[in-house]
Amino acid sequence: xxxxxxxxxxxxxxxxxxxxxxxxxxxxxxxxxxxxxxxxxxxxxxxxxxxxxxxxxxxxxxxxxxxxxxxxxxxxxxxxxxxxxxxxxxxxxxxxxxxxxxxxxxxxxxxxxxxxxxxxxxxxxxxxxxxxxxxxxxxxxxxxxxxxxxxxxxxxxxxxxxxx
Numbered sequence: 001x002x003x004x005x006x007x008x009x010x011x012x013x014x015x016x017x018x019x020x021x022x023x024x025x026x027x028x029x030x031x032x033x034x035x036x037x038x039x040x041x042x043x044x045x046x047x048x049x050x051x052x053x054x055x056x057x058x059x060x061x062x063x064x065x066x067x068x069x070x071x072x073x074x075x076x077x078x079x080x081x082x083x084x085x086x087x088x089x090x091x092x093x094x095x096x097x098x099x100x101x102x103x104x105x106x107x108x109x110x111x112x113x114x115x116x117x118x119x120x121x122x123x124x125x126x127x128x129x130x131x132x133x134x135x136x137x138x139x140x141x142x143x144x145x146x147x148x149x150x151x152x153x154x155x156x157x158x159x160x161x162x163x164x
Contacts, residue, residue, distance in 0.1 A: 022064025067146025
């Protein structure tokens, strides 16, 4: 097994671990919603802060699942034009597109870390139950690192192996 394959396996394991955290956040989001509905309908006592909790869990579920989604190719892609091109030109366009994607997510991670620090120093909290926002922003930034790693692996494979 060469280094590219070892790096790919490491990225895959990291994305799977991150995805499992996203799945846990999704399950917690469903549980909070169910508790809120049962409490409101049966006991006339809804769960306080359900909207805040679900909102923050959604951030985790989405960001933590994004790396695996990109890894297995489930993101939206428009290839009707590039499929008409030759394999060499298709590879060049794929590398350029992946470089744009990598650049975007590197900037996103950087700016999310800055935003999280700003939330932390300012003491920003959610609207109703006053949950601090900075841990969720840090976690979202960390989860986006998996997307960067997937893009790096795709670019390396496209350059050195000629496939995507």
